[in-house]
Amino acid sequence: MDREEPGGTGCGPQGDPPPPAHGDPPVVVAAVTNAAFEEDPPPYSPPDPKNVHLLYPPFPAGFSLQQMPIVYQPGPGHGVFPPPGIPAVPLPCAANDGQPSTGTSAAGHGQRLPKDYMVESVLVTIFCCLLTGVIALVYAHETRAALGRGDMAQANVASKKAQSLVLFSLLFGLFASTTWVIYVLVVLYL
Template identity: 70%
Template structure:
């Protein structure tokens, strides 16, 4: 019969009685602490895959290109059709494009026959009125945008005319509200100062 080791002797050997001096899975051992003031050893791990030069680049074989990119379907034209905006005196419409009414006026300023778009307002009268009676600064800027709306309509640029018309409308509304606020504030100030 084998004699059993004392418990303290088994712990000194690094095992807790298990065969081969291995730890039990439930026990935990702290790493050894390095000596104070002594040299510290750092282990560096290298990746063996990056130690050598990479292999040289080899382009794909042109004969195997059809495996990478399938051929175009039959009847496919590699050049896409180019569509230009119609100009004065040119072929109207180009071949291959169905004719449809234009949503914008032509170059001479007259709207096309099929356009259902309303032309934007130019708020010129309102801009003059709010400049004189309500707010000088925003009224002058509204005048500039109302003139820009008229100029864009005369050259047939409806998109720019819409943008300028919206800006002129918002500036006219701002000037009107600011003028009303200033007038009502002045009336309240005068009434309060007279009653005190």
């Protein structure tokens, strides 16, 4: 009976393969290492929101789920599609000539795209109220980003917030300017 060496696999001392016999070809052993990972790989982290557009590109203008073709492939145990007696016709699809839509939503319901208020936000930031003007700029940028990725709901919400902040900044700036003029006139003439 063969006796196994401690710590080995029984093929030779310390688990080495047996030496080649006299007529056997030489055995070539290659080892590959990954120099990039010398330690454990980094833990999982979700994708960076700033780079999500690289992973999930935005839908093209005029895209809707109603335009997607429906492909049905019956599996085992399923009936025939379309059922007998009903002719196979393509599903209706909205015509898209490749031109970007202007002034209507992607679904084509006659709904207008929300305004981003970027110019107004810049003007009220410079001339009226710095704090609320900068916040209006943030919402104006958020509106543009939502429009770019086709998220109409988020674009509408951000547009309404930007509009409110622009209006507030304008009214606050007018109030502050009027108050300052009155104060100066009162101090000079009294």
